[in-house]
Amino acid sequence: MSSVWTARGMPALLWATFLGFSGFAVLMPVAPLWAVHGGADEGGAGLVNGVLLLVTVLTQFTVPAMLRRFGWGPSLAVGLVLLGAPSLGLIASDSLPSVLALSAVRGVGFGILTVTGSAAVAELSDPRTRGKAVGAYGLAIAGPQVVLLPLGSWVAETVSFPVVFAVGALPLLGVPAALALGRVLDEFPEHETSRVAGGPSTARASVTLLRPMILLLGVTIAGGAVLTFGPQMVREPAVVIPALALMELMAAIFRWWIGGVADRFGAERFLAPFVLLTVLGVGAIAWAVDEQSVPVLLLGALLLGSAYGALQNLTLVISFASVTRRHIGLASSIWNVGFDLGSGIGSVAVGAIAVGYDFPTALLVTAAFALVTLPLALVRLRR
Numbered sequence: 001m002s003s004v005w006t007a008r009g010m011p012a013l014l015w016a017t018f019l020g021f022s023g024f025a026v027l028m029p030v031a032p033l034w035a036v037h038g039g040a041d042e043g044g045a046g047l048v049n050g051v052l053l054l055v056t057v058l059t060q061f062t063v064p065a066m067l068r069r070f071g072w073g074p075s076l077a078v079g080l081v082l083l084g085a086p087s088l089g090l091i092a093s094d095s096l097p098s099v100l101a102l103s104a105v106r107g108v109g110f111g112i113l114t115v116t117g118s119a120a121v122a123e124l125s126d127p128r129t130r131g132k133a134v135g136a137y138g139l140a141i142a143g144p145q146v147v148l149l150p151l152g153s154w155v156a157e158t159v160s161f162p163v164v165f166a167v168g169a170l171p172l173l174g175v176p177a178a179l180a181l182g183r184v185l186d187e188f189p190e191h192e193t194s195r196v197a198g199g200p201s202t203a204r205a206s207v208t209l210l211r212p213m214i215l216l217l218g219v220t221i222a223g224g225a226v227l228t229f230g231p232q233m234v235r236e237p238a239v240v241i242p243a244l245a246l247m248e249l250m251a252a253i254f255r256w257w258i259g260g261v262a263d264r265f266g267a268e269r270f271l272a273p274f275v276l277l278t279v280l281g282v283g284a285i286a287w288a289v290d291e292q293s294v295p296v297l298l299l300g301a302l303l304l305g306s307a308y309g310a311l312q313n314l315t316l317v318i319s320f321a322s323v324t325r326r327h328i329g330l331a332s333s334i335w336n337v338g339f340d341l342g343s344g345i346g347s348v349a350v351g352a353i354a355v356g357y358d359f360p361t362a363l364l365v366t367a368a369f370a371l372v373t374l375p376l377a378l379v380r381l382r383r
Helices: 003-027 030-037 042-060 063-070 072-092 096-124 127-158 161-168 170-186 202-232 237-265 268-291 294-321 325-356 359-372 374-382
Strands: none
Touching: 003 030, 003 072, 003 096, 003 127, 003 161, 003 170, 030 042, 030 096, 030 127, 030 161, 042 096, 042 325, 063 072, 063 096, 063 325, 072 096, 072 161, 072 170, 096 127, 096 170, 096 294, 096 325, 127 161, 127 237, 127 294, 202 237, 202 268, 202 294, 202 325, 202 359, 202 374, 237 268, 237 294, 268 294, 268 359, 268 374, 294 325, 325 359, 359 374
16 A cells, blocks of 8 residues: 555544544533433433444444445545534434434444444555554544543533534534545555455455454443443442543553554454453452442553553454455444444443342453453464
C-alpha cells in the first residue's frame, strides 16, 4: 500500500471517527436519563441502549453489501447523519416511545460507522504497519469516550439536556470527511493485502474469523459488565467513578500502544498474556467488590482496562490478516458484531446472575469465560 493513499485517507477517517464516536459516547448515559425525565421507569430506561445495541448489531451484518452497492463515501456519510441527527430530535420529546425510536435510528448509523471505519483502516494501511494504524483508529474511538462518557450525565443534570444533545449531533460535522475518504478509497487500484493465499469462500472466511471474535467476546463481556454495573457494585457509588475513568484511560492507551508493538513482534504472541490479564483484572474487581477494597478495585480496573484496549487492537489486526481483500468488509462486520454482542451479553448476563446471587459471583463467571478462551489464544502459537 502506497503511503500516499494512507496520508490522504487516514486524516479524513480519523476525523470522521472522532466526531462520530463523540456523538455516540455523550448520549450513552444521557439518553436513558432523558427517558426517565419523561416518566420512564428503570426498565424503560434500560431499553434505550438495549434497542440501540440490537439495531447496531443487526445493521452491521448488512454493511459489507452496502459498501459494495453504494460506495464508501455515501455509506459512511449516511451513517453519520443517522447517528447525529436523532440527537437533535431528542429535544422535541422525552417520551419513551420517541426516545426508543430515535435510538433505533442511531443504532443504524452506529452500525454503519463501526464497520465502515474499521474496514477503511484495513484498506488504507500497509499490512506491515497495520497495528499502528489500528491503534490510531482506536485512539480516535477511545479518546471521546474517556472524556464524554463521564461528563455527559453531569452536564445534562447540572447545565441542561439540550447542551448535551447539541454535542450528540457532532457526527453531522463528519460528513465532509466521510465524502473525502470515499473519494480516496474509490481511487484505489486493485490490490491484494492478504497473507492467506487461494481466496477462500465467504463461509470459510467466516469460520476463520470466529477465533478472534470469540477472543474479543471474552474481554468485552467482562468490560461491558464492569462499565454497566460499576456504580451499583459498591455501597458508595462515587468510589467507583475513579476506577471506571482509570479503566477507560488504560483501554485508550493500550489500544494505541499495542499496535506498534504488534507490528514489530507479531500480534499472536500477545493474545495469551492479555487474556490472562483479563482474568486477573476481573478477579481483582470481584474480590474488591466483595471486600469493598478501593485499592484493589483500582488495581483491577487498571489490569482489565489494559487488556480491554489491547485485545481490541490485536483481534482486529488478526482478523484482517486472516482474510483476503475481498473479505475485509466481512472481517470488519464480524469483529464489530463480536464487540457489541460481548458488551450486550456482559450487561444482560451479569445483571441476571447478580439478581440470583451477587455481583462478585457474576464477575467470576465472566472471568471463567475469559479463561476458557485461553486455548484459542495459544493454538496459533503452537502451529
